[in-house]
Amino acid sequence: MCCFLGLPVLVLIRWNVEGFGTIAYSDLSRSPLKAYFYLCACWGVIKLLLLRWATRHRNRPDTLLSNHQVPSKQVTGLGREMFHGTYPRCLSYLPGNQFLKLCVDYKQLKIRRLHKKHSGIRIVQISDLHMTGRVDKKWYVTVIDQVNHLDPDVVVITGDILENETCWPWLTDSLARLRSKLGVYFILGNHDYYVDSGQTCQLLMDAGLQYLHGGWLETQWNGAPVALVGNELPWGSKGEDPLPVLPRDEERLPLQIALLHTPDQFSWACKHDIDLAMAGHTHGGQFRLPVLGPVACPSLYGIRYASGVFRRENTVLHVTRGVSSKMPLRWNCPPEIAVLELVSGG
Structure with missing residues (x-):
């Protein structure tokens, strides 16, 4: 010094x-x-x-039992025609741009308090679609085709869905087509407030998606109770806070799940005894250097929670790299559809 x-x-x-x-x-x-x-x-x-x-060791806790990445076959054949406008097309010519290299990341997560009926449930998380018109609608249709092909039990969307009102009709051909056995849930992100977010929510809810806001949503998965909640802070509503404490019996029920837009709300999830929290917003850093990893992230914690799996006491956090971005450019950080298989921690 x-x-x-x-x-x-x-x-x-x-x-x-x-x-x-x-x-x-x-x-x-x-x-x-x-x-x-x-x-x-x-x-x-x-x-x-x-x-x-330090980030590598935080990002590989014993909670992450397995992790492998598979390139999506759905995007085969998609090229520069996906980009609209001079600026996006110019970016598409940059060497190493992985914006269209969609990957499916399969991860097994050990959840300490997991009912046996929830063991093996597969949650597909997508985030940060950023529908602006710079990337063609076909990209989002392809992403949804890939999600449906995975035959998920649950689908969650953790914000930054649409930020250009001309893209509202796109929702019918993309997110409205999502299918899962146990429900599709979503929250909003900061970019969703660039337009009338109420209209976006209404279109999605009319299609059968469930918006998590205003406190716990209690339901059943495979005959065992689950409670879900959304947190859009610091941009939107965090709903009811403090959240009512849900009773847990000797089998540690129900499973408590939170959708966060930003991983900055990890402490909030821990405070409310969440079992599994899922977030986006960071895009995985979007630009990752060999060895060093992400250069910067839009987070209060820098690159600490850029992407991956983290645990603090009983709360597990998964941060996805997202499937798109406002600037169609990614280096060493391909877009991600995350498949999270829940495994009992015993």
Whole structure:
């Protein structure tokens, strides 16, 4: 710390002695500024490596029993015709852009308090569709085709669905076609408030999707109780808070599930004794460097919860990379449909 604070002072003193004139590069290379530059560069690399190491270990708890990724066959044949407008088309020519490389990520999650009737349930999570018109409707239709092909038990959508009112008709051919055995649930994200979010919600609810807001939604999965809740903070409503405490019998019922738009609400989920929370918003960082991982994320915690599985006490958090973005560009961070199989923690 003394080096970081002291060396700039020495440079200013030197500059003052020179009469605030221009310092030649040959002099600069022998000045304390060169040492300061190298010190900052080395410290930055060390910090990134340490942060990557810490994130990797947080992202691989014993909760994640298995994890494998399969490229989606549904997107075969989709190309630059999916992009509309000069800016998106230009981005499509950038080497390594994985925006159309949709993947299905299969993950087994150990849930400590899981009824035997819930063991094996498969939840498909999608998030961050960002329907703006920059990406063709066919992309979203293809994503939904892939979800339905997976024959999920439950489907959840964790926000940032639509942000251009001209895309409202797209919902009929995409999200309205979602099928699952035990229900399709959704919340909104910050980009959904760019248009009349009430209209978006109404169109989805008319199609049979269930909007999680205003407290617990209690239902049954495979004959055992489940309670679901949504949290759209800090942009939308978090519903009823504090949430009523649900009684849990000797079999630790019901299973409590929360849909969050941002992983910044992980502490909220822990506070309310949620068993499984699912979030999006971060896009997995969208740009991931080899070894170092994501460069930045729109989160209060930086890249800590960029994507993956995390656990704090009894609460498990899954953060998806999402299936799209406002800027159609992804490097080393392909779009994701997450298939979460619940396994009893015993």
